[in-house]
Amino acid sequence: MRILVVEDEKDLASIMKQGLEEEGYVVDVAHDGEEGLYMAENFPIDAVILDIMLPILDGLTVLARMRKKGIMTPVILLTARDALIDKIKGLDTGADDYLTKPFVFQELLARVRSLLRRKGEVKQAVIQIGDLKINTASHEVSRNGKSVSLSAREYALLEFLAYKKDNVVSRSEIVEHIYHEDSDMDSNVVDVYVNYLRNKIDKGYDKKLIHTVRGAGYMLKKEE
Ligand code: CA
Numbered sequence: 001m002r003i004l005v006v007e008d009e010k011d012l013a014s015i016m017k018q019g020l021e022e023e024g025y026v027v028d029v030a031h032d033g034e035e036g037l038y039m040a041e042n043f044p045i046d047a048v049i050l051d052i053m054l055p056i057l058d059g060l061t062v063l064a065r066m067r068k069k070g071i072m073t074p075v076i077l078l079t080a081r082d083a084l085i086d087k088i089k090g091l092d093t094g095a096d097d098y099l100t101k102p103f104v105f106q107e108l109l110a111r112v113r114s115l116l117r118r119k120g121e122v123k124q125a126v127i128q129i130g131d132l133k134i135n136t137a138s139h140e141v142s143r144n145g146k147s148v149s150l151s152a153r154e155y156a157l158l159e160f161l162a163y164k165k166d167n168v169v170s171r172s173e174i175v176e177h178i179y180h181e182d183s184d185m186d187s188n189v190v191d192v193y194v195n196y197l198r199n200k201i202d203k204g205y206d207k208k209l210i211h212t213v214r215g216a217g218y219m220l221k222k223e224e
Contacts, residue, residue, distance in 0.1 A: 001027040001046040001116055001160060002177045006036030006062065007078070008054050016049065017107050022110070024139075024156035026178060034055025040066050040073060044176040047115050050095075050110070051078040052086050060086070060093055067094040074115040076108070113137060116163065128163045130222035132201065132209055141201075148200050153178070157193050159202070161220035163212070170217035189214050194218055 007013040017027045025152040030036035033054040052059035076092040126138040131144045141148040
């Protein structure tokens with residue numbers, strides 16, 4: 001999943017980027033509202049962490065312009081302590097959640113996960129597909145009760161497929177949401193990662209969960 005962080009305090013922005021990347025997210029950072037708005041409009045972003053106090057355009061203006069253009073990407077606003085008016089305005093402008101600074105990073109992560117689940121119309125922290133269980137809070141994966149150990153990147157790919165379960169996901173979507181576009185990922189590399197995942201998820205089971213859809217991409221689906 002790809003997260004946009006719009007934050008002008010560069011130290012805080014880079015701490016958030018690093019922490020989110022350690023969780024397997026792809027992270028874009030903007031340091032002012034104008035750049036943030038541009039990225040929110042043009043990049044395939046899954047969730048935005050948006051500071052309110054920003055140079056050029058403030059966060060509430062960025063949010064209002066996004067919503068006016070029909071961009072409904074989930075947004076978490078970062079507000080200053082006790083800025084009740086900002087919280088009210090933010091929620092009325094179309095923010096999905098807010099967090100008061102200073103915050104504990106684990107709470108930000110929990111809120112990001114919650115937003116992504118809502119976006120994926122997944123109600124619970126554990127996504128179940130057949131006998132595969134993916135705990136999106138702890139990142140624990142099991143199949144048929146047996147724990148499956150995945151690298152951060154494999155997990156990110158599995159989670160992305162799981163949020164879109166029963167739907168075909170194209171290779172280019174995977175590259176855009178799971179890998180940095182500045183890394184030298186081409187879509188063949190996606191096939192390589194899908195094979196790693198198959199070896200860990202499907203190998204040894206009669207019922208396969210990861211399906212190749214010829215000419216279209218991949219789909220995570222319980223075989224009937
Ligand atoms: Ca700020």
